[in-house]
Amino acid sequence: MTAAKSYRILAAAAALLVATTGAQAETIVHKTISYFQISGKTADDLDRELSRHGPTTGSSQSRHPGATRIKFGGEITYVERNRNCAVGTANVTLNTQIILPQWKNRRRATPELRLIWDILSSDIKRHEERHAEIARQHARTLEKALKSLRPQKTCAIMEKKVGNVTRSNIDAHDAAQMQFDRVEAINFDQRMIRLLQYRAGMK
Secondary structure, three states, X not given: OOOOOXXXXXXXXXXXXXXXXXXXXXXXXXXXXXXXXXXXXXXXXXXXXXXHHOOEOOOOOOEOOOEEEEEEEEEXXXXXXXXXXXXXXXXXXXXXXXXXXXXXXXXXXXXXXXXXXXXXXXXXXHHHHHHHHHHHHHHHHHHHHHHOOOOEOOHHHHHHHHHHHHHHHHHHHHHHHHHHHHHHHHHHHHHHHHHHHHHHHHO
């Protein structure tokens, strides 16, 4: 079976909103998992279905066997401290939507094809869960960085600092996600062969 080798995410967009009040800050993470249906009785059928029905990411119209859509958000408050403007609370939020394939005809397929599919679908899920985890790590890093900002003479200067820190952290997040995809793509064939040999040896 020739599996699609490229996994991508929808590029994350940060939107930190200025507020006047706020509760104690903590990183708020929401994760959902949804499925798209595919059908077929052969490896070629599954390849074709993944190419036709897999999720798209970003502005690209290319379809993928799975995807993790990521959205950063949150709010930040400013307070006066010793005649300077300081961060009061910083609350980063993260929403991740993992999209995975679901094969309707698995029960009627050959044992060999079921084995291949189970390995592939498990690898897709592991891959997308890792994208979500990378996003969680960077959301927490961003929140910590915002809380650590030193007071500035004016809130205008502080807002600029917040914007710079946010952009820097989101850029680092995007770079980490792309690096993960590059490594996964390089190792895909070897990983599938290793998993197939392992599962076959268990029987």
